[in-house]
Amino acid sequence: MPHLPPAQGLGFRMRPSGGKSGRPAARSVHGVSEVSASWWWWSQAPLQLKNLPVNSFSLEFLTELIINLEKLENDKTFRGIIITSDCPKAFSAGVDLREICGKNPAHYTEYWKVLQDLWLRLYLSNLVLISAINGPCAAGGCLIPLTSDYRILADNPKCLIGLNETRLGISAPFWFKDPLVNIIGHRASEHALQLGLLFPPAEALQVGIVDKVVPKDQVQSTALSVMTQWLAIPDHARQLTKNMIRKPTADLLVKHRDTDIQNFVSFISRDSIQKSLQMYLAKLKQNKD
Numbered sequence: 001m002p003h004l005p006p007a008q009g010l011g012f013r014m015r016p017s018g019g020k021s022g023r024p025a026a027r028s029v030h031g032v033s034e035v036s037a038s039w040w041w042w043s044q045a046p047l048q049l050k051n052l053p054v055n056s057f058s059l060e061f062l063t064e065l066i067i068n069l070e071k072l073e074n075d076k077t078f079r080g081i082i083i084t085s086d087c088p089k090a091f092s093a094g095v096d097l098r099e100i101c102g103k104n105p106a107h108y109t110e111y112w113k114v115l116q117d118l119w120l121r122l123y124l125s126n127l128v129l130i131s132a133i134n135g136p137c138a139a140g141g142c143l144i145p146l147t148s149d150y151r152i153l154a155d156n157p158k159c160l161i162g163l164n165e166t167r168l169g170i171s172a173p174f175w176f177k178d179p180l181v182n183i184i185g186h187r188a189s190e191h192a193l194q195l196g197l198l199f200p201p202a203e204a205l206q207v208g209i210v211d212k213v214v215p216k217d218q219v220q221s222t223a224l225s226v227m228t229q230w231l232a233i234p235d236h237a238r239q240l241t242k243n244m245i246r247k248p249t250a251d252l253l254v255k256h257r258d259t260d261i262q263n264f265v266s267f268i269s270r271d272s273i274q275k276s277l278q279m280y281l282a283k284l285k286q287n288k289d
């Protein structure tokens with residue numbers, strides 16, 4: 001499944017690891033470690049996000065991401081995915097503000113539903129998901145890391161991570177908040193969410209929003225090594241356990257999906273919210289100059 005789809009600046013690069021055939025040559029003479037290395041090596045697929053300049057979640061990008069994840073999920077060759085960014089400026093800038101500014105309620109409804117779809121697909125994925133976070137990820141940009149099984153962050157002061165929605169004058173939806181609480185605990189989440197904290201690497205590790213911080217050039221190799229550990233566990237046992245732990249959180253969204261969409265649409269349609277989002281977007285553009 002190489003290079004899907006190779007659009008202009010928008011797309012994902014997915015390739016089975018290994019040689020030209022996608023699988024390393026079988027080695028039968030070097031003992032168990034070689035054999036198991038081959039086995040996990042082609043069981044994982046790197047998924048590189050590329051929606052220039054900052055991997056913001058446009059509706060089109062979200063839709064393609066969901067389609068590609070579904071393909072990987074249904075392809076029994078793969079047991080895990082390492083998700084990383086192919087955009088130098090960010091892992092993901094989250095919700096594309098142009099999708100939630102100046103549009104109509106029908107658009108907001110469609111957009112939010114697709115974002116929920118992506119969250120559900122990731123959070124309940126049977127695959128091992130490892131986020132190799134090689135750039136900043138704010139607010140919705142944490143959606144992929146927070147739904148992953150393991151998070152590795154590049155040790156670079158620019159690599160800030162957190163749910164900073166309150167700083168934009170908005171509130172993180174409960175299904176962003178819940179995984180954060182599950183990962184870092186209640187008190188730390190209260191603090192982080194209310195203040196809209198973006199954590200630099202050392203603090204991110206300390207609070208537990210990421211599992212490992214490594215130099216940027218080691219993010220990918222560390223992800224591969226972590227994947228080896230996770231793929232050493234039989235899938236059925238790991239999947240049952242993951243589902244048991246995550247289902248109660250996912251069920252909350254499944255049960256309250258429609259209400260959540262209605263809340264989002266009425267909240268985001270308010271003049272005051274639109275104004276503050278427009279100001280934030282304008283500030284982002286100004287900061288560049």
Ligand SMILES: CCCCCCCCCCC/C=C/C(=O)SCCNC(=O)CCNC(=O)[C@H](O)C(C)(C)COP(=O)(O)OP(=O)(O)OC[C@H]1O[C@@H](n2cnc3c(N)ncnc32)[C@H](O)[C@@H]1OP(=O)(O)O
Nearest residue numbers: 056089090093094095096097138139140263264284285288
């Ligand atoms: C009753 C209550 C019910 C609940 C209701 C729910 C309420 C709504 C919840 C909505 C949840 C929203 C989640 C979000 O994700 S909002 C978006 C949050 N993202 C951010 O704050 C990140 C913003 N971006 C940045 O900080 C920087 O761009 C970044 C660090 C990623 C990169 O910095 P750099 O300096 O390298 O690059 P630029 O800033 O110049 O950016 C390049 C261009 O990209 C544009 N850009 C950046 N981010 C976004 C974005 N999120 N959406 C759209 N466009 C974005 C930026 O403007 C630059 O564009 P130009 O080149 O055209 O100037």
